[in-house]
Amino acid sequence: MIAKKTKFLSKFQEKLESGEFAITCEIGPPKGAEDEEIKSAGEILKGLADGVNVTDLQSSVMRLGSLTTCHILKEMGLDPIYQVTCRDRNRLALQSDILSAYVLGIKNILALTGDFTNIGDHPQAEPVFDLDSVQLLWAIKKLEEGYDLAGKELTEKPSFFKGAVVNPGADTEAALELQIIKMKKKIDQGAQFFQTQAIFDPEVFIKFMERISKMDIDIPILAGIILLKSDKMANYMNKFVPGVFVPESTSKRMAETQDKIATCLEIAAEITNAVKPYCQGVHIQALGWEKHIPALIEKIK
């Protein structure tokens, strides 16, 4: 292929910014010194996902790193989205890792606050949160301008396609307002796309989209889709996963079905097709069911 000078840093950015419907998926690195799981998930997603998020010690559980996993996926020809949280690293380490990502050719980055340490498997660890997610985007912007947070000049500037997250299902008036205001602040600090918390009730998402369009927020948004594997999982998420709510009727369908996989994909496809006219893509979290993603994508094309 002839190297063409383009304004896009990644294929994922090109897809989103040319107004096409994008599909991103997610890989959670394994808890161990191996790359087999990553590679087999990568093989499945290659050619199907426009971008692959790699989680950064999700749920505060110690695992293989996001940066290394992004690098492996990049080498395999996928377009990784490097998730960076503020929980474990101070501003020196964050800036350093972000420069490292750029040098490794990783151009999509997703800035997050991160879960608190006490919900994970190392509750004794010190929670860092030296920066918050808005400040992290601000820091990336500074690096792109050629300076670090101390104002020192960099020898070379990085450049990223920068994303952030928002939860349309925040369950109190204050929480939803705070989500929307923070979304606006993230855009002010350079966010170019958003991925949302998992959606199970399309109405909630549609209302959210109408609300932000009134605020003149016009930015690519990918609706979060989680593959609901069972009614037990629905109960668990309703109880323990903040901001996620699975309606009773959805949970009941999983409880009553004879074919869990077929029903799970049916639900995910229904939600996707309902939100599709209102957003620019979906972000699918398969949570180990990556092998069923091709069948789901077939249903939502």
Add this chain to the structure above:
Amino acid sequence: MILTEQKPIEEIIENFGKEKKIFIVGCGGCPEGAETGGIKEINKIKEGLEKAGKKITGTMSIDFLCQKALIRSRVRPRMETIEKSDAVLVLSCGLGVQASTEVLNKICYPALNTKTFGGRITGMWHGSERCDTCGDCLLEYTGGICPYTACPKQLLNGACAGQSNGKCETDPDRDCGWELIYKRLKKLGRLENLYRFIEPRNYSKMLPKEEDRKSKHWALDEEVI
């Protein structure tokens, strides 16, 4: 003893922006001892604000602004004046600013920064407020609720997505600090504050300075003995 230092007068004036009518409250506790918030300092700050075109609606000193019951009883005769003011300037540690905002139901601007002594403080009169002695008080931005002590992640630019029904992800019995900040700012008519971008905290202010370690305030017991 809680050690405070006055913010530069330029910063105090700039923080007020358009607000014109200011009521000043000093603390007769630690700030008086530290010579940062007694009658003398109240008068000096009053002069500075007047020079900058502010109208000072009144001043008063209250012993122990960390005690909400004391504030409540002392301000009762002045409440009408305070209500008619645009804002209150508080010369106290972070605890006093938090307690004052709650009791006065008026936006309170901190005139002082609370300096670190190498540990968190709870005040002379132990109340529910907590000050992180960050040395860079921004309690007017959050309506008198400290984001460093009210939010376990110490977030400065708004809530994370971890809350559920107004409770924190770290503990289902703990209120989300930002939910409290939102409600307070709404009550004070200051929701627009939430759109401000706040730069990262300066942690170098968390190391006690040599001059403070050598001051009489560092270890009162040694002075007495």
